[in-house]
Amino acid sequence: MYWNEINPKIQNVLFKFDDSDVKKDRTRAVVRLKTTSTKFVNLFFSSSNIHGFNHLTTEKRHFIERFLWVIAICFCIYGSVVLGTSTWTRYQENPTVISMERDYKEWSTALPAVTLCPINNMDEQKFEEMVEKEFPGYSEDEKQEMKAFLEMLANATYGTFDNVPFYTKITPDHYLTIVEKLQIHVLYTITNSNMEGYALFNLVPTISELGFCHTYNGEISQYNDFNYWMQNNRSILPPAGSLSGTPLDGDVFTQITSMNFGYMGFLHSPHEAPDIANRIYSSPESFYKTLDVTALSIYSTPEIQSLSPKQRGCRYKHESNLELSPIYTYNICRNECRMKQAIKLCGCVPYFYRPTNHKICDVKGMHCLDQYEDYLVKLRNTTGDNSKVNCGCLPPCDDVSYIVEGENTIQWFLGTNLKWGLIKFPKMRLKRNLLFGLTDVLVSIGGTAGLFFGCSVLSFLEIIYFLTLRLFCIIFTKKN
Known part of the structure; x- marks a missing residue:
């Protein structure tokens, strides 16, 4: 018998019977669930x-x-x-403690590194050779126009971008390559007193926010080398090493003599890069400058490596989160922050940062950056409240800070000389230790x-x- 042949009244009764059974089953299930x-x-x-x-x-x-x-x-x-x-x-917020150590005879202190940036960083002979090879047929006026542009470009930085004249015959993507080709050939002689791990290093080419420079005793300068950038290399390189001394070594100093250039220079830790906001020590040609330095070290015990950078309040060199470098330093982090602020304010970055996918500033862009010089150098917000930009840069876990206690510059007839060293070794250092662990x-x-x-x-x-x-x-x- 088919369902549609059943009496409709009987169908209603069956439906009511089925609905009541279902409701009873559900009620019993709910009761059993509550009881259980x-x-x-x-x-x-x-x-x-x-x-x-x-x-x-x-x-x-x-x-x-x-x-x-x-x-x-x-x-x-x-x-x-x-x-x-x-x-x-x-x-999460305060698991470490910084204490003081005084057994200074048991440790050595690193000699500070210097980065020297030539004031006139364009070789005229190299310029003539480049024009003959790559720009044949240029008139004398065109050569002079290009020369004036490249001279200002080679020495342009925050505060001097406005001096760069308008020039459109060279595209911004080629600024870095052309300035590198026209660098002067530096001459110098290096002497230093006997130190632990005594060695005579050379000046290493590096790029800073003052353009093409040369670093002595810097362990991380190789990561800002032009060739390293052009190879798009992001590998961790073997440590370059640095000079250090102990109180038993007596006076510790280094001298770079007979330099054929005047310079603007930075004094910084061997484990750091220069920063445009740091103090600049400059000297014209044929002057003798001496810098008397004192130091204060801080190091971290191995136990704090188990903490996150946010917990310990510092970051190790191998924990890089930077776009510009495979290693982390505080100043490189600030360089990257300054680069991002330049993009935010003017839509481009200066040519002396590591090439990335960001647009390189042309002359108009550099003039724009010059308007925000104070905000970019000091990394302040442009909102008018004078607040700092939140860069998220943590200090390094192991670092040495230097203070120049004495500076003297005199005219010298035997070329440009620079002498710096530790006038006294620190008798204390700071130790970052784990106070409250897991x-x-x-x-x-x-x-x-x-x-x-x-x-x-x-x-x-x-x-x-x-x-x-x-x-x-x-x-x-x-x-x-």
């Missing part, structure tokens, strides 16, 4: 060794007793959450749990057991 859940919660509270829970399910307890125990348990939960959160916040966090949180609930590790395992294996067994048994 209640039994499961009672089982957990009565068998758990966490203090206070068993009073909620014990028979012959008055309602007021249960209510008071609920209040007590809520208070304990609140107290444990507050203290546990405080402990975790301390671990073990301390576990002990503190465990003590808090014991104070408020009288529970242990087994108590927490018991909670996991009830919510996983025991719950599964109950559900599986009910289904069967």
